Amino acid sequence: MTNQRRAERASRSALYLSEEQFQALTGQVQTSYEKLDELLAHMLRMNADMIDTARTAGLEPEKGQKLFRKLNTCVSDLVGSREDLVGAHLEATKIRMRTNQAERADGCYSPRPLIEGHQNEIRLVG
Numbered sequence: 001m002t003n004q005r006r007a008e009r010a011s012r013s014a015l016y017l018s019e020e021q022f023q024a025l026t027g028q029v030q031t032s033y034e035k036l037d038e039l040l041a042h043m044l045r046m047n048a049d050m051i052d053t054a055r056t057a058g059l060e061p062e063k064g065q066k067l068f069r070k071l072n073t074c075v076s077d078l079v080g081s082r083e084d085l086v087g088a089h090l091e092a093t094k095i096r097m098r099t100n101q102a103e104r105a106d107g108c109y110s111p112r113p114l115i116e117g118h119q120n121e122i123r124l125v126g
Helices: 003-011 019-057 061-096
Strands: none
Touching (some): 019 061
């Protein structure tokens, strides 16, 4: 959508969103992605550690299977939650496009710059 079209849409909007509300909500969405991604990465690392520990401890395969299934379910639920967040974010964006903030093109999640010393950090853009 062109900037002119965005400005026209914003000028005709019936819904009002203040700059403070816009900034707060945008920050909350971005923080939610970051926290979910951090938790997902943590859980995947923990799962790998559990597998390694079970193997070195000599845990019976049937006992390990129960543990690994529950851990996998936890990770799957987190991935599903992230997918739901993406869906909610898209719906919120559709609503924002009906407000006075429609002309803004900077309402989408954008990755923050990598912090020095975290070269392997990956940010997913939703």
